[in-house]
Amino acid sequence: MFLGVDIGSSSSKAVVLDEKQQIIATAVINTGTGTHGPEKAVMAALLQAKLGATEIKFTVATGYGRITYEKADKQVTEISCHGKGATFLAPQARTVIDIGGQDAKIIRIDDTGKIENFVMNDKCAAGTGRFLEVMARILDCKIGELSAFARNSTQEISISSICTVFAESEVISQLAAGAAKEDVAQGVHQSVAKRVAGLANRIGIRPDIVMTGGVALNDSMVATLSQELKQNIAVVPFPQLVGAVGAALYAAEFYRKQLVKTLL
Amino acid sequence: MKQLNNLITELETAAQYPSRTVQQAMEISKRPAVGCFPYYTPDEIIYAAGFLPVGLWGGQSDIMLADTYLQSFCCSMMRENVEQGMKGHYDFLSAVIIPTYCDTLKCICENWKAAVPQTILIPMVYPQNRSIQAGIDYLVAEYQRVQEELEGISGRKITEQKLTDSFLLYEEYRTLMREFTILAARYPITINAKTRQLLLKAAFFMDKKMYIQKIREICRNLENFPAESFDGKKVVVTGILAEPTGLLDILVENKIAIVADDLANSSWQFRTNSQKGNGVLEKMAYRIADQSGCSLLFEAQKTRGQLLVDLVKTTEADGVVVVMMKFCDPEEFDYPIYKKELEAANIPLLYLEIEQKMDSMEQLRTRVQSFAEMLDD
Numbered sequence: 001m002f003l004g005v006d007i008g009s010s011s012s013k014a015v016v017l018d019e020k021q022q023i024i025a026t027a028v029i030n031t032g033t034g035t036h037g038p039e040k041a042v043m044a045a046l047l048q049a050k051l052g053a054t055e056i057k058f059t060v061a062t063g064y065g066r067i068t069y070e071k072a073d074k075q076v077t078e079i080s081c082h083g084k085g086a087t088f089l090a091p092q093a094r095t096v097i098d099i100g101g102q103d104a105k106i107i108r109i110d111d112t113g114k115i116e117n118f119v120m121n122d123k124c125a126a127g128t129g130r131f132l133e134v135m136a137r138i139l140d141c142k143i144g145e146l147s148a149f150a151r152n153s154t155q156e157i158s159i160s161s162i163c164t165v166f167a168e169s170e171v172i173s174q175l176a177a178g179a180a181k182e183d184v185a186q187g188v189h190q191s192v193a194k195r196v197a198g199l200a201n202r203i204g205i206r207p208d209i210v211m212t213g214g215v216a217l218n219d220s221m222v223a224t225l226s227q228e229l230k231q232n233i234a235v236v237p238f239p240q241l242v243g244a245v246g247a248a249l250y251a252a253e254f255y256r257k258q259l260v261k262t263l264l
Numbered sequence: 265m266k267q268l269n270n271l272i273t274e275l276e277t278a279a280q281y282p283s284r285t286v287q288q289a290m291e292i293s294k295r296p297a298v299g300c301f302p303y304y305t306p307d308e309i310i311y312a313a314g315f316l317p318v319g320l321w322g323g324q325s326d327i328m329l330a331d332t333y334l335q336s337f338c339c340s341m342m343r344e345n346v347e348q349g350m351k352g353h354y355d356f357l358s359a360v361i362i363p364t365y366c367d368t369l370k371c372i373c374e375n376w377k378a379a380v381p382q383t384i385l386i387p388m389v390y391p392q393n394r395s396i397q398a399g400i401d402y403l404v405a406e407y408q409r410v411q412e413e414l415e416g417i418s419g420r421k422i423t424e425q426k427l428t429d430s431f432l433l434y435e436e437y438r439t440l441m442r443e444f445t446i447l448a449a450r451y452p453i454t455i456n457a458k459t460r461q462l463l464l465k466a467a468f469f470m471d472k473k474m475y476i477q478k479i480r481e482i483c484r485n486l487e488n489f490p491a492e493s494f495d496g497k498k499v500v501v502t503g504i505l506a507e508p509t510g511l512l513d514i515l516v517e518n519k520i521a522i523v524a525d526d527l528a529n530s531s532w533q534f535r536t537n538s539q540k541g542n543g544v545l546e547k548m549a550y551r552i553a554d555q556s557g558c559s560l561l562f563e564a565q566k567t568r569g570q571l572l573v574d575l576v577k578t579t580e581a582d583g584v585v586v587v588m589m590k591f592c593d594p595e596e597f598d599y600p601i602y603k604k605e606l607e608a609a610n611i612p613l614l615y616l617e618i619e620q621k622m623d624s625m626e627q628l629r630t631r632v633q634s635f636a637e638m639l640d641d
Contacts, residue, residue, distance in 0.1 A: 064626070079634035080641075103627070115638045120631055122617060 001049070002255060003056045004247025005038055005072065006081065007065030010101030010129065011214065012037035014045035015244040016056075017252060021088075025049035026241050032101065033065025042071075058255035060247040064102060074254055081246030083107045083115040086210050088249055089236040095205040097225070097233070098242070099196060099215035101129040106200045119203045127195030129215045131164050135188040138171050139181050146185055150220035153186035155179075160191075167191060189220050193228040200229060209233045212242035268485035272459060275478055279465040280509075283353075286318050286469050290356075293471040298414070299360035300468075301345065301369065302504070303528050303560050305388070306361075306407050308548060311472065312422045312430035313414040315358060319468025320345050321529050324508055324621040333375040334368070339591050340619040341504065342368045349380035358417055359384040361410065365560040366594050386413050392562045395553045400541075403549040411545075424544075431544045437472050438534035444479050445524065445531065449579055450491040452498065452521030458512035460522050464530045494521060497639045500575045502526040502568075502602075503587035503618075504595060510625045511587070511618065511632075518636040523579040526572060527587070532558055559594040568598055569605030576611050582639050583612035590619045612639060 001024075006013040010032045016025040027044035031037035038061075046053060061072035062081040069075070078098070086096040087109055096107040103120055104127045110116040121127050129143075136143045157179055159167050167188075174184050192215075209231050215221055216239035226233040236242060278285040290297055295316040300307060307317040322341030330347035348354055360383055364370045373387045388406055391399035415421055441464070448455040448463075455463070463482070467475050496519025505527055506512060515522070525531050536555045541547035555561055557571035572584055584606055589595055599615075606613050614635040616628060 064630075067629075077630050077634040077637060079630065080637040114641050115634075117613070118634060118638070119615065120627065122627075 001051055001056050002248050002251035003042065003045070003059040004081070004244040004249070004251055005042055005059065005061045005063075005069060006078065006241075006243035006247055007038045007061060007063040007069055008032045008078075008101050008214075008243075009064045010133075011240065012041040012063075012065075013241050013244040014038075014041040015241055015248045016045050016049045016051065017245075017248040019252075021249070021252065023245065023248075025051075026238065026244070028240055033063070033068070038065065038069055058251040058258070060251040060254065062243050062247040062250075073251070076247060076250050078243050079105055079107060079118050079120070080115065081243045081250065082212050083109060083118075083246065084249050085242035085244070085246030086212050086236060087113045088245060089242065090208070090210045090234060092208045093210040093234075094207060095200070095209045097196065097200065097209060097211045097216075098213040099127070099129060099192070099211070099221070100213040101133075104128050104196050104199060106196075106203055106205070108203055108206070117203050119199055121195070121199055127192050127199065129213070131167070131192055132188065132215065132218070132221070134164055134168060135171060135185075138168060138175070139185055139188075141181075141185075144217075146188070147218040147220040149182050149185035150189050150224075152182040153180075155183045156190075157183045157187035158190070159184075159187040186220070186224070189218075189224040190228075192221065193224040196225055197228040205229065205231065207231060211235050212239045214240045216240075265489075268454070268482065271478060271482050271485065272454075272463065275466040275482075276459060276462040278470060279462040282323075282469045285466070286316070287356075289316055289469065289471045289474070292474070295471070296358045296418075297356065299354055299357040299383075301360060301362045301372075302341065303363070303365055303532065303558075304390070304552060304555075305363055306410055306548060307472075308430045308434045308544070309407060309411050309422070309427070310361070310414060311433065312426040313411070313418050314420065315414065315418070316471060318357070319529070320348075320354070320360065321465075321468060321505060322507075322620045323348065326621075330379075333379055334372070337591055339366075339368050339589060340621060341589065342372055344620055346372060346375065346379060349376065349383060352382070354380065354383050357383055359386050359414070361386045361388055363388040363390055365390065366592075384417065386410055390552065390561070394549075394561060400546065400549045400553060403552060404545045407545045407548060427544045431538075431547065433472055433476070435537055437467070437476055438537050440476055440479055440483075441467075441531075441534035444483055447483055447486055449498075449521075449523035451486055451489070452494040452496065452523065453492045454486070454489075457506075457515040457520060457522045458509060461506050461512055461530065462509075467533070468529070495519070496521055497582045497636055498523040498579065499583050499585045499614075500524045500526065500572060500579065500581045501585045501587060502572060503528070504589040504592060505529040505620075506587050507618065507620055508622055510622065511616070511628055514625060514629050514632045515585075518632050520585075520632065520636055523581050524575045526557065526568070526575065528558075528560070559592075559598040566598065566601050569602035572602055572606060573609045573611065576606075576609075583614065583635070585614045585635070586616060588615060588617045590617050 025048035061069040066075040322344035329350040538547040538551040541550040557568040
């Protein structure tokens with residue numbers, strides 16, 4: 001049994017994989033690095049798999065908190081893990097768009113399934129899940145409700161500020177001027193989509209495009225980004241878990257390599 | 265090995281503590297110092313005039329005063345230089361030479377007069393069309409003007425002999441440094457990414473005579489050992505400079521060695537020797553004319569991409585790391601051109617946007633580690 005732990009900035013995910021590369025347990029805890037989230041996610045996944053910690057042969061940690069997670073045998077970046085996880089779940093993927101809580105990444109995959117290039121957003125929150133979180137707070141709704149709001153938009157509103165802090169003021173001004181929440185919500189989605197599309201165009205995209213990360217659960221975001229890129233975007237099942245799936249696959253790979261080394 | 269390690273540590277320390285290094289060099293050489301802004305300055309003339317040329321390539325302090333002249337969307341290296349000048353840290357310099365290669369440097373020339381009036385400014389303009397005869401004539405005239413200004417400050421004429429000696433010293437430095445970088449690539453563990461860059465950086469703060477001697481000793485010592493077998497990845501680095509040093513630490517942590525560079529503060533300084541020209545000043549002008557693949561020097565046929573492809577091939581590097589200085593227009597204009605050429609040659613490329621002072625290195629760490637993993641896969 002192999003364990004992948006993805007410790008993000010806003011959530012912790014764990015996936016247990018068996019010897020036949022079947023996913024036998026998954027867990028998502030909505031607290032990330034610097035909290036007990038990673039331990040809780042691992043415990044929940046082990047409980048679901050009815051396994052004790054000693055039955056795990058190899059653990060790989062990934063995500064923002066990967067370096068400080070002491071229980072991992074090895075750590076691999078979230079870029080590599082999302083690439084591996086996405087091609088495992090969707091082998092036809094040639095571009096992976098991962099929008100997480102704190103950053104956005106575009107990963108280009110070659111025809112053999114290996115990562116050939118990637119690009120990551122700068123350290124600001126623009127174009128990330130955090131941007132959506134901040135805007136949801138101003139619109140007085142839960143992050144999960146933002147998508148439904150945007151779906152009912154009837155009028156286009158542009159949020160031109162890239163910076164989250166400036167965009168916050170811009171959204172407040174729009175609301176004060178009487179703009180509908182739904183239209184502002186859609187403007188917020190468009191702002192993220194434009195930022196991510198700009199990033200994607202820097203390395204070039206090619207189909208099939210697959211979206212991973214927590215933000216892929218927001219169907220308005222997927223639709224708006226698809227429109228911006230003029231390409232279809234597929235969402236893998238449980239997009240939040242893709243990084244952890246990749247980590248678990250790496251765990252299995254590393255374990256086998258280790259085993260071969262000891263046998264030789 | 266002990267002698268080699270001592271020499272390496274000595275130069276690494278010299279690069280990490282520039283202020284102390286410059287003070288020591290001034291005392292030993294009995295030369296007052298002249299500050300040299302990036303990217304190319306006529307160091308041969310400065311040295312011949314009896315001064316110690318000191319490279320001013322920014323730093324990592326908190327910007328408090330320079331915001332008045334250069335806001336946060338300007339090159340961090342230039343902001344740092346103005347900050348240091350305004351804080352009076354450059355008051356010991358007899359003058360600064362500021363060449364005007366980019367829009368920021370052009371502005372600084374005027375800003376400096378108001379912001380740092382206590383330090384004499386010698387502005388310098390390099391010709392846009394540097395290869396044609398008019399460009400050569402113009403640059404020679406600029407060199408003559410700089411020479412006269414330095415003579416005015418020192419109160420002494422630069423003799424032909426002194427100028428020739430100084431020119432030959434710098435030619436020796438350039439030849440030696442090219443030899444050193446080729447040799448260092450064979451020892452990616454001893455001369456890891458951080459060590460390599462610090463050894464090259466030390467040149468800006470030491471008397472060239474002393475520096476040449478130390479590098480020669482390092483080369484002699486290295487040659488006593490067999491080439492090191494290295495299970496990491498080898499890269500060519502391109503950009504203005506590979507800083508902050510935290511970035512170099514991350515490269516080392518991820519077993520990435522720099523086997524060649526195309527950096528303004530490294531190989532741009534010694535890539536080209538003088539090939540032709542009558543007299544020292546004309547030879548110096550032709551050296552600038554012959555320099556290619558540099559974002560700051562106009563080039564109708566952009567050769568940087570091919571230069572990088574060739575560097576990767578000759579050093580058998582695994583990829584190229586771009587260290588893009590944030591807000592550096594000339595570098596950003598070059599990037600899409602050479603990126604396309606590197607991709608066409610199937611050379612893996614990592615793009616890192618940097619500022620000289622970066623408080624959080626985590627995103628850089630993720631990018632570098634991902635690149636290493638990508639090359640490993």
